[in-house]
Amino acid sequence: MPSLPPTPRAYRVLASFLRPLLFLITRRDWQGAEHLPQRGFIAAANHVTEVDPVTLAHFLYDQGRAPKITAKASLWKVPVLGAALSRTGMIPVHRGTGGAAQALVDSTARLDEGECVVFFPEGTLTRDPDGWPMVGKTGVARLALTSRAPVVPIGQWGAHRLLAPYGKVFKPFPPKHVAVHAGPPVDLTDLYDRPLDGATLREATERIMAAITDQVEQIRGEKAPAERFDMRKHPGSERRR
Numbered sequence: 001m002p003s004l005p006p007t008p009r010a011y012r013v014l015a016s017f018l019r020p021l022l023f024l025i026t027r028r029d030w031q032g033a034e035h036l037p038q039r040g041f042i043a044a045a046n047h048v049t050e051v052d053p054v055t056l057a058h059f060l061y062d063q064g065r066a067p068k069i070t071a072k073a074s075l076w077k078v079p080v081l082g083a084a085l086s087r088t089g090m091i092p093v094h095r096g097t098g099g100a101a102q103a104l105v106d107s108t109a110r111l112d113e114g115e116c117v118v119f120f121p122e123g124t125l126t127r128d129p130d131g132w133p134m135v136g137k138t139g140v141a142r143l144a145l146t147s148r149a150p151v152v153p154i155g156q157w158g159a160h161r162l163l164a165p166y167g168k169v170f171k172p173f174p175p176k177h178v179a180v181h182a183g184p185p186v187d188l189t190d191l192y193d194r195p196l197d198g199a200t201l202r203e204a205t206e207r208i209m210a211a212i213t214d215q216v217e218q219i220r221g222e223k224a225p226a227e228r229f230d231m232r233k234h235p236g237s238e239r240r241r
Contacts, residue, residue, distance in 0.1 A: 004038065005114045007066040010087035015061055022058050025162065025172035029219075033063045034080070039114035043067060043152040044140050046133040046212050048122040048165060055159045058169050059180040060116060068110045070103055091117070095144060104143050111149045121144070121208055125165050127231055131157075132211045134229035141204035144224030150185040151208055153216025179219045186211045190192040
């Protein structure tokens with residue numbers, strides 16, 4: 001069995017500070033580790049709060065993976081945070097610019113090296129009023145179909161109790177229940193040889209979002225709305241709530 005890629009020293013140092021804090025402020029429900037490939041896969045998750053990347057990274061790190069998370073490039077301009085993101089190998093996404101495609105190039109390179117690359121297909125925090133996954137963007141589908149790397153759907157719920165969406169007040173105590181469940185890789189094999197056009201990308205994206213939503217439903221013990229929230233049908237929803 002191939003070995004896991006080495007974890008950068010900066011990543012290990014950061015984890016040594018964050019994991020004890022997260023153990024203190026969360027009660028964790030980690031499930032589905034058996035679905036994580038040994039090397040070279042995409043972790044696609046729903047996005048409810050700004051804390052999600054940290055709790056998701058905690059889950060993956062606990063399973064021996066040091067995920068490389070895609071995040072908006074503006075975070076690299078934040079003092080200290082930007083340096084930490086660079087040194088741990090995170091992947092900047094230059095949204096709405098000519099450099100946006102570079103994130104896919106960088107992600108492909110990480111996958112070729114056997115890394116776990118994290119995407120939030122919705123592209124931003126969900127605007128669904130009840131926090132359900134909304135319509136996804138096609139970037140992760142494009143990466144999956146061109147790289148043919150496995151896509152593991154991950155549902156997460158509970159981190160929003162630490163920090164509400166777009167909230168300013170962090171509420172670590174009492175410790176919050178945080179669930180992260182991984183499902184079996186999404187089957188996209190029948191799409192590999194189809195033209196990489198809009199219809200194919202939308203089909204792959206819908207399969208990925210459906211698999212993520214299924215994990216969230218299992219965590220919450222509820223059924224998601226029959227129709228996913230679509231920001232294009234709700235003018236103004238792209239602005240912060």
